[in-house]
Amino acid sequence: MTLWLRVHHVRAAGLAALVMLVVVGIAGESRVPAPSLLRTALVGTPIALVLPLLACAFLSRSLTAGPTALEAVGTRPARSYTAALAVAVCAVAVLVGGLLTWSGYQPLGFAAARNLTGLSGLAMLGTRWGGHDAATVLPTAYLFLTVLVGLPEGREPPWLWPLTESGDVPSAAVAGALFALGLLVCLRPGGHRTAAP
Amino acid sequence: MPVSFVSCDFGYRRGSPVFHGLDFVFPPGRTVLLGPNGAGKSTLLGLAASLFLPTAGSVSYRGLDPSRRRDRSGYRRLVGWMPQNIAPIPGLTVREQVSYAGWLKGLSRREAWRRAPAALEAVELSPLGDRRCSLLSGGQLRRVGLAQTLVHDAEVILLDEPTAGLDPRQRERFRQIVLGVGEHRHIIVSTHQTEDLTDLYSSVVVLDKGTVRYSGPTSGFLALSQRERPSVEDAYARLVTGET
Amino acid sequence: MPLTRWLRSSAALYALPLMGVYLMFPLTGELPNLDDNWPGATVLATAATVMAVTPVCAAVAAWEGTRLRQGGVFRATGVRSPITVLAWSAAPVAGAAVLGMVTAFAVVTAEMPGVPGGPDLLILATALLVMAAWTMAGMAAGRYLPPAVGIPLLLVGTWLWFAYPSALEPLWLRHLTGMNLAACCATGEVFDRRALAAQSLLAVSIAVAAYLGWASARRSATRTGAIVLVPALGLGLAAFTVRDLGPEAGRPRAGGLVCTVRQGIEVCVWRERRSRLAATAAIVAPAAKRISVAGGVAMPRRITEGAADGAGTWNVVAGRDSTSDDIVFSLVTGLLPAGPPRCAGTGSPAWDIAYVPVTVWLAERAGVSKNVLATKAGPEAVAVVKGVLALPQAQQRRWFRHNLAALRRCDLSPVGIPAS
Numbered sequence: 001m002t003l004w005l006r007v008h009h010v011r012a013a014g015l016a017a018l019v020m021l022v023v024v025g026i027a028g029e030s031r032v033p034a035p036s037l038l039r040t041a042l043v044g045t046p047i048a049l050v051l052p053l054l055a056c057a058f059l060s061r062s063l064t065a066g067p068t069a070l071e072a073v074g075t076r077p078a079r080s081y082t083a084a085l086a087v088a089v090c091a092v093a094v095l096v097g098g099l100l101t102w103s104g105y106q107p108l109g110f111a112a113a114r115n116l117t118g119l120s121g122l123a124m125l126g127t128r129w130g131g132h133d134a135a136t137v138l139p140t141a142y143l144f145l146t147v148l149v150g151l152p153e154g155r156e157p158p159w160l161w162p163l164t165e166s167g168d169v170p171s172a173a174v175a176g177a178l179f180a181l182g183l184l185v186c187l188r189p190g191g192h193r194t195a196a197p
Numbered sequence: 198m199p200v201s202f203v204s205c206d207f208g209y210r211r212g213s214p215v216f217h218g219l220d221f222v223f224p225p226g227r228t229v230l231l232g233p234n235g236a237g238k239s240t241l242l243g244l245a246a247s248l249f250l251p252t253a254g255s256v257s258y259r260g261l262d263p264s265r266r267r268d269r270s271g272y273r274r275l276v277g278w279m280p281q282n283i284a285p286i287p288g289l290t291v292r293e294q295v296s297y298a299g300w301l302k303g304l305s306r307r308e309a310w311r312r313a314p315a316a317l318e319a320v321e322l323s324p325l326g327d328r329r330c331s332l333l334s335g336g337q338l339r340r341v342g343l344a345q346t347l348v349h350d351a352e353v354i355l356l357d358e359p360t361a362g363l364d365p366r367q368r369e370r371f372r373q374i375v376l377g378v379g380e381h382r383h384i385i386v387s388t389h390q391t392e393d394l395t396d397l398y399s400s401v402v403v404l405d406k407g408t409v410r411y412s413g414p415t416s417g418f419l420a421l422s423q424r425e426r427p428s429v430e431d432a433y434a435r436l437v438t439g440e441t
Numbered sequence: 442m443p444l445t446r447w448l449r450s451s452a453a454l455y456a457l458p459l460m461g462v463y464l465m466f467p468l469t470g471e472l473p474n475l476d477d478n479w480p481g482a483t484v485l486a487t488a489a490t491v492m493a494v495t496p497v498c499a500a501v502a503a504w505e506g507t508r509l510r511q512g513g514v515f516r517a518t519g520v521r522s523p524i525t526v527l528a529w530s531a532a533p534v535a536g537a538a539v540l541g542m543v544t545a546f547a548v549v550t551a552e553m554p555g556v557p558g559g560p561d562l563l564i565l566a567t568a569l570l571v572m573a574a575w576t577m578a579g580m581a582a583g584r585y586l587p588p589a590v591g592i593p594l595l596l597v598g599t600w601l602w603f604a605y606p607s608a609l610e611p612l613w614l615r616h617l618t619g620m621n622l623a624a625c626c627a628t629g630e631v632f633d634r635r636a637l638a639a640q641s642l643l644a645v646s647i648a649v650a651a652y653l654g655w656a657s658a659r660r661s662a663t664r665t666g667a668i669v670l671v672p673a674l675g676l677g678l679a680a681f682t683v684r685d686l687g688p689e690a691g692r693p694r695a696g697g698l699v700c701t702v703r704q705g706i707e708v709c710v711w712r713e714r715r716s717r718l719a720a721t722a723a724i725v726a727p728a729a730k731r732i733s734v735a736g737g738v739a740m741p742r743r744i745t746e747g748a749a750d751g752a753g754t755w756n757v758v759a760g761r762d763s764t765s766d767d768i769v770f771s772l773v774t775g776l777l778p779a780g781p782p783r784c785a786g787t788g789s790p791a792w793d794i795a796y797v798p799v800t801v802w803l804a805e806r807a808g809v810s811k812n813v814l815a816t817k818a819g820p821e822a823v824a825v826v827k828g829v830l831a832l833p834q835a836q837q838r839r840w841f842r843h844n845l846a847a848l849r850r851c852d853l854s855p856v857g858i859p860a861s
Binding site: 030031032033044047050051053054056057058060061064065123132133134135136137139140141144148 | 500511588589594597
């Protein structure tokens with residue numbers, strides 16, 4: 001298991017999630033101007049909503065690292081291990097992010113953890129259809145699309161879940177559903193009918 | 198009996214079917230798998246290794262069918278596989294990479310670590326055990342791949358192009374490994390190198406366009422040659438061009 | 442390889458629509474603020490392109506770098522030098538960037554009919570250098586990083602680098618990125634060359650480090666040290682160069698005025714506004730007389746858009762969309778102090794109370810219509826001034842002079858203005 005942790009760069013994934021939570025805790029509400037389709041001026045997007053993409057990138061790398069073919073013919077449940085890793089990282093992020101929000105220290109703490117979860121779900125789906133190299137193309141494109149569109153005044157459509165605040169339940173539900181879907185795909189045999197260990 | 202295929206269908210997602218209704222049993226002992234590029238050799242070994250599952254039919258060994266979840270683990274313990282491309286795992290040493298392969302095959306962490314030196318010794322890589330895999334040459338990496346297959350006690354060893362890129366001395370070493378393991382295990386080697394094939398393998402399987410053209414003893418295969426001095430190349434050419 | 446196939450195999454081609462859409466928003470959003478001068482137009486076009494296109498270029502370059510690594514290009518014994526391989530591989534990315542820049546200039550140029558001059562080549566060259574540097578950094582990163590990490594890292598990292606410093610202190614940080622949106626330039630300003638020098642310096646150092654990383658993966662202390670030290674040195678020197686700059690990179694323009702004489706007063710506007718010179722002179726000369734009579738101040742010898750001392754020379758702004766009321770109002774605000782005095786511990790209460798009523802009174806006496814004043818200063822200030830205007834001329838003048846003095850001093854309270 002120690003070697004599995006090393007092969008899958010688990011330390012880097014954990015560290016990236018930790019750094020994300022720390023930065024979100026310290027400066028999560030700082031806004032970065034970005035162009036918006038719905039507004040004429042540049043709209044500030046809180047970095048707490050964008051930083052999870054980087055943590056998601058490192059987590060994706062962990063999930064896709066290692067000798068895929070050898071792991072596929074091993075007797076160890078390698079796919080379950082990667083799924084457990086994704087669940088563990090996101091669960092810790094949700095716990096810490098939730099605590100940050102609940103304690104009032106950082107209102108966007110839970111939103112950041114939610115975004116990590118949802119984007120990781122998208123990354124797992126992207127890996128299935130685009131391969132390991134394209135793992136983060138889907139979450140990156142999706143996040144930037146939503147930033148580009150921007151959140152319309154007074155309305156929060158569920159598909160703009162990466163931009164909403166922590167308390168938005170439909171957004172959390174969509175992110176959770178994407179993560180669950182990603183896990184399902186991650187656990188299922190992929191591509192041409194391969195067998196899960 | 199080693200691995201058997203019953204009415205197997207298999208095809209890649211974006212390609213034409215590779216196998217259709219394949220009924221075939223690998224001969225016991227040391228078997229060489231021949232065939233032109235794209236014949237389906239690697240896919241056949243992938244099916245035998247349970248990397249792929251047939252879309253119809255079954256693959257089995259000792260009554261264990263990897264399509265059945267309850268058999269899968271047992272099947273994989275008994276079947277070892279060396280893929281065509283051996284990639285170094287970033288950050289791991291040679292011994293660690295071999296141990297990792299053993300651990301994946303169900304050995305405990307300690308057992309895999311303990312057995313790795315013997316596997317490396319078999320492929321003459323002991324002096325490089327502490328070197329990072331990413332620093333190895335292509336030939337050395339193939340030997341790491343071989344060690345990965347030997348580290349656990351598989352009864353069936355599937356080797357996909359194991360000698361590609363090996364120098365003559367290492368090919369000779371490989372010969373000895375095959376002769377050594379073949380006594381109590383089944384070994385199936387996919388290769389394009391036909392020199393000393395008759396001395397090394399007891400059986401030959403020739404695959405072409407997803408169809409087994411020949412499966413039988415080496416002597417029978419050589420008998421297909423119509424030259425005065427029977428040659429492997431001639432027999433092979435007759436099979437894959439359909440002249441027999 | 443045929444050109445079309447070479448282009449088709451590049452991810453830049455597929456990222457082009459995203460770049461285009463992304464570019465249009467900062468560009469069209471900022472167009473209404475564009476002044477009638479080419480440095481400002483160049484800053485807008487280049488800054489929008491740098492902000493919208495460079496992160497995509499860097500991410501696409503990271504993908505290209507990965508493709509070359511996976512294709513075994515670095516292990517092959519090709520006769521092409523690393524810089525040639527880099528140039529050919531990055532060319533579609535650079536092409537997309539240049540296309541973005543051309544589009545931005547096409548949009549901006551449409552807003553500049555009749556404005557003499559052309560794009561500021563130094564600003565343009567600096568922006569292209571910044572884009573090239575980050576593209577090279579992307580290629581180099583792609584050589585080492587897995588694409589799952591490299592693409593988002595470059596995209597988000599460069600985006601943060603361009604967008605975030607404008608919200609941060611120290612202020613000089615924003616002048617290093619190359620994203621100069623809102624940093625400059627009104628027509629009366631020129632871009633401070635120190636900012637351009639700093640941006641170029643940092644871009645060159647990033648490009649050098651990227652090239653070192655790209656050209657060889659051999660581990661050596663010298664090479665690794667250079668890859669770290671060169672950008673660090675570039676950053677240090679660049680920061681030193683812009684350490685004194687404030688939030689903006691514009692500084693007053695020294696030349697470029699065209700002048701005429703009207704009623705004994707020399708009236709000067711920027712050469713970009715030559716066509717409006719006569720009309721401006723016809724507005725400001727009589728307005729200056731009215732201000733002089735009402736406020737009891739000496740008539741100016743010169744009214745100019747350039748530097749003015751507020752005594753013999755008054756300042757005016759005759760912008761592209763300015764009405765005659767706007768021009769007179771600018772003449773009035775140009776005469777008043779530009780900012781509150783620094784009063785120890787007490788803030789500047791006189792300024793907060795008196796500035797708007799004094800401005801409104803003077804503007805009204807100079808001839809600005811009441812409706813415009815109500816729009817500019819609010820009905821409350823207009824109501825206050827209405828009371829003052831009911832006073833005799835001499836008393837009005839005393840009111841004005843006292844309150845003008847109060848705006849400049851800390852020890853004087855305004856008179857005749859109720860604190861709101």
